[in-house]
Amino acid sequence: MGKVSAIIYIAVALLILFLISHSPKKHPNHSRHRRLKLRSSFSFSNPTHHEPVAFDPLVADIERRREDRQWEKQYLEHTHPELVNDHAPGHESQPEWEDFMNAEDYLNDEDKFNVTNRLVMLFPKIDADPADGFVTENELTEWHLQQAAKEVLHRSMREMEVHDKNHDGFVSFAEYEPPSWVKNDNNSFGYDMGWWKEEHFNASDANGDGLLNITEFNDFLHPSDSKSPKLLHWLCKEEVRERDTDRDGKVNFDEFFHGLFDLVRNYDEEDHNSSHPSHDSLESPARHLFSQLDKDGDRLLSEEELLPIIGKIHPSERYYAKQQADYIISQADSDKDGRLSLLEMIENPYVFYSAIFSEDEDDDDYEYHDEFR
Ligand SMILES: *[C@@H]1O[C@H](CO)[C@@H](O)[C@H](O)[C@H]1NC(C)=O
Ligand SMILES: *[C@@H]1O[C@H](CO)[C@@H](O)[C@H](O)[C@H]1NC(C)=O
Ligand SMILES: *[C@@H]1O[C@H](CO)[C@@H](O)[C@H](O)[C@H]1NC(C)=O
Ligand SMILES: *[C@@H]1O[C@H](CO)[C@@H](O)[C@H](O)[C@H]1NC(C)=O
Ligand SMILES: *[C@@H]1O[C@H](CO)[C@@H](O)[C@H](O)[C@H]1NC(C)=O
């Protein structure tokens, strides 16, 4: 019974995909043909992978609900493989085609999800500082950052349910278990250092009551997005511990140059040149930055002295939000005044929804252009 219906769903889905890909392209305006696809970005094997956040809260909400279901399933597979494997030997469980197609059909039905109307509705929310009829890079960054923060908090709440074993709304260190991808892989990021250990936990516990509430737990999972001085200080301390090859408790120029400086430079450079500048040409900017950071002039960087660049060493959501804002403005700012009017946004609607195009869709797009050459 279950298998039969699964086969029918797949057949229907394939038929729909076939019809979509072979339907005649009626409108010359190519944006009309772009199909918005829902993403499902969560992955146990690579939870640190960063996907752009959805621009539209409504899309984010649909994606979030789908992702929750996928997460639950993967969580079960991880924690109780016996339950999952018994049912379908050698057969990956199928995505829920029905809901999946429904939600996507909704987004692609212009009577229901009218992208122009969405942008008109969202514009005043984004154009907030100041509300002057233009959306600046800063406003767009803040917007994306808000969306990302919601997303991150939502995932933390989901995580918290798993760790908060006695369901009192707090996670104690005894309750907390490091993520399986950390435990299973000795070489994974941070395992041999202080990450996910008691010191990290304590640094996240802002009020020092030995328990993490959701705010503190969210900070614990995402220290680089935290505003907590205690946690940022811990992050700097970890950084020194990792870089300090001669074990003097501070970062000297060599330790800085071979490692940290590249991270800061990559962060600052918007476009990465394919030609790598030579080692020599980098040493002088590196020395310059080092001496700027070295406030007490002892030719060593202390934990405190790393604070100004810690956000560049561990890119925060703000970094990704700005990247996304820059990309959108570069694509939609038709009159090149560096900011977006509502008209510019309406005329380039799909730039805002580009985060939910799949790679396949880009390919279709190229095909489309090819047809008209
Ligand atoms: C979307 O809404 C705009 C403005 O209300 C309208 O002009 C346009 O025709 C609508 N598009 C569709 C496909 O309904
Ligand atoms: C990690 O490596 C240490 C020492 O090499 C070993 O004792 C420990 O069992 C390993 N842990 C895991 C989870 O593989
Ligand atoms: C963390 O804080 C607790 C008190 O809440 C303390 O007992 C424990 O020693 C601290 N652990 C570390 C590693 O600092
Ligand atoms: C969690 O605790 C911190 C520190 O006491 C507090 O600032 C924050 O508001 C609390 N968060 C919630 C959701 O109660
Ligand atoms: C990047 O490439 C451009 C053009 O080749 C060049 O003018 C520029 O100096 C390069 N920037 C860096 C940081 O190497």
Ligand SMILES: [Ca+2]
């Ligand atoms: Ca504005």
Ligand SMILES: [Ca+2]
């Ligand atoms: Ca606390």
